[in-house]
Amino acid sequence: MHPSFYYLILSGIFLGVSVALAAAAYHFQIYRYVYNWYLGLRSPSCKVAKEHNLLIPMRDGIILSADLYRPKEEGRYPAVLLRTPYGKENTEHSYPVLATILCSLGYVVLVQDVRGKYASEGEFNPFIHEEKDGNDTIDWISSQQWSSGAVALYGFSYLGSCAWLAARDPHPCLKTIIPMFSGQNAYRGWVDHGVPYLKDILYWLSRHGGRKGRDVPHEEVDLMIWQLPVLQFDKRLKDGIDTFKTWMHHLHVDDYWRSISVSHIREEIRMPVFFVAGWFDRFLTNTIEDFLETSSANAYQRHKKSRLLIGPWEHHPSEEFPEVSFGREAKFRSCIKFFVEWLDLHLKGEASTFDENNPIDYFMMGENRWRKASSWPPKEAKEKFYFLHGMGKANTMSGDGVLTAEQPADEKQDHYVYDPLDPCPSLGNNMIYGNQTEGPREQSLVGARRDVLAYKTEPLPAPVKAVGPVSLILFVSSSALDTDFCAKLVDIHPNGKSYFLVAGFIRMRFLDSVRATHGIEKGKIYRLEIQLGHTAHAFLKGHRIGLLVTSSDFPNHGRNLNTGGSNEGDSEEAKAFQTVYHGGIYASRLSLYTVE
Structure with missing residues (x-):
């Protein structure tokens, strides 16, 4: 044959x-x-039964829909609650897989569509109903025959916000929360000290503002964000119009944001929290501040220690980026066993292997390994300054800008022109929807621009390990009535390629207060303190520490039109002649915390 x-x-x-x-x-x-x-978990102890579309009444009569995963064996079990606007059967977010895993380990898992989304009744108004609806759902859980009376809230991003909001006035059965890539402060998730995170707002509302999510090409949103005035975007949004208008009219902290945040009442949190963040996530700084302040807010928190885990991830999360990989140890899935151990500890009362003396686990990039710390920054970290200098030609990565450990005696200036119609792109950032621009992206495209000043050390004779907050003192002046300044910390490799680590941004009109409406004086020299966030990165021997300074980070941040008018309501724009001062009395300098 x-x-x-x-x-x-x-x-x-x-x-x-x-x-x-x-x-x-x-x-x-x-x-x-x-x-x-x-995932490195113990073997399953339970078979899994699933019930679809359970109807759970809220206090105002609205019915929310949820899927229930429970052990087939009879008994009373602790519960893990996930409340999502992305669809309770969403396979992209792996809810069914996660629920099955937890259920097999002896937990009941409830995955619920939040109000106004998918199978749940009502109108979706981001964050507004999550406190009451979360607690009403926990009340329903506690009344079920299978409930042990212990509940945890768990989840990424918006799900983490649902966890925080339920903790504002928590149900007695809520024993712990695991908010990941999220924060207590809703304002800072969408607005940076008066400046909207424009692309993320528009993309999220375009995709998720309606009852069901829809596929939205990035090109559709990119076309919108170039249009002026910004407030006309609402005419192009298919969903989320009311939310967009609300956020654009609340660009400062007020009662609206306080009503959907927890950060102003941290001292009232009386439960242990497992914080999870990524070095390239939008919510990193928010999460670190939440951990530090919550952990010391009251006697309960100081005794019942919360934990903080930070990996080399962006928002979704991934350890693999187009130009950088952090290796097998960085994989997010390897950390799931810690979350299960946390649930076992606080919902079942089982013993744990957590190091209570070192509640912080962080990934040191460059070395690509995990480290522990008892505080942040680590107690052994020492602040080190790098002073900006040069001969006045720091434009582009090929310019003469340098970073030195010694403060230069002679005063020099660097200049560039910022044009709102040709903004510096957000390549390398902490965006949620960056369309492959987020994370440690290579900076050649940015570093070649004439409106970017670059300062760099000599090749390092030994590694410099930066662990902690990064900040920049910058002396500047502008020809504009209002303008922006932003900075990036980069790692310059021996081959000349440079990679993004962390960035900071400041709008000049908000120097004194986010509520300020006045502009700045043309030509006046201002002292800026730009917070770039936090990092843990080893600059290896032969590498250089680099700093990029410019005046736009678009579309991550909305553009400053330089007129002193409304950047959201106006369409008129102007170029700005920018000056950066260094040396002498103008000690512009980069601050890093370093460890051995």
């Missing part, structure tokens, strides 16, 4: 065996063992 005949026979046998094995695996729920082994 022809050889192809035998090939067909063997293929058929192989296919039949594969189907039979798959059916058997499904029947005996073998996949649970595979998942748990893959």
Whole structure:
């Protein structure tokens, strides 16, 4: 017979065996063992039963829909609650997989569509109803026959916000929360000291502002964000129009933002929290501040220590970027076992292996390994300054800008022109929806621009390990009535390529207060203190520490039109002649905290 005949026979046998094995695996729920082994978890102890579209009434009569995953074996179990605007059966967010894993370990898991989304009744108004709806749902859980009376809220991003808001006035059964890539302060998630995170706002509302999510090409939003005035975006939004208008009219902290935040009542939090963040996530600084202030807010928190975990991740999260990989140890999935151990500790009362003397686990980039700390920055970290200098030609990465450990005696100036119609792109950032621009992106495109000043050290004779907050004192003047200044910390490799680490931004009209409406004086020299956020990165031997200074970070931040008028309501713009001063009495300098 022809050889192809035998090939067909063997293929058929192989296919039949594969189907039979798959059916058997499904029947005996073998996949649970595979998942748990893959994630480094203990073997499953429970078979999983799922109930679809349970109807849960809220105090105002609105019905929310949820899927319930519970052990088939009778008994009372602790519960883990996930409240999502992205669809409770969303496979992209892996809710069914996560729920199955936790359920196999002895937890009931409830995945709920928040109000106004997918199968739940009501109108979606971001964050507004999550405190009451979260607690009403916990009340429902606690009344069920299978409930042990212990509940945790868990989740990424908006789900983390749902956890925080339920903790504002918590139900007695809420024992802990695990908010990931989120924060207590809703304002700072969407507005940076008066400046809207424009692309993220528009993309999120375009995609998720309606009852169901929709596929939105980035090009559709990119076209919108170039249009002026900004407030006309609402005419192009298909969903989320009311929310967009509200946020654009609340660009400072007020009662609206306080009503959907927790940061102003941290001292009232009486439960342990497992904080999770990424070095390239929008909520990193917010999360670190939340951890530091919550952990010391009251006697309960000082005794019942919360924990903080920070990895080399962006918002979604991933350790793999187009030009940088942080290795196997950085994989987010390797950390899931810690979250399960946390739940076991606080919902089941089981013993844990957590190091209570070192509640912080962080990933040191460059070295690409995990470290522990008892405080942030670590106690052994020392502040080190790098002074800006040069001969007045620091434009582009090929310019003469330098960073030195010694303060230069002679005063010099660097100049550039910022044009709102040709803004510096947000390449390398902490955006939520950066469309592959987020994270440690290579900076050649940015560093080649004439409106970018670059300052760099000599090649390092030994590694410099920066761990902690990064800040910049910058002396500047402008020809504009209002303008922006922003800075990036970069790692310059021996081959000349430079990679983004962290960035900061300031709008001049808000120097004194986010509520300020006045502009600045043309030509006056101002002392700026720009907070770039936090990092843990080893600049290796032969590398250079680099600093990029410019006046736009678009579309991450909305553009400053330089007129002193409304950057959101106007369409008129003007170029700005910018000057950076260094040396002598103008000690412009970069601050890093370093460890051995």
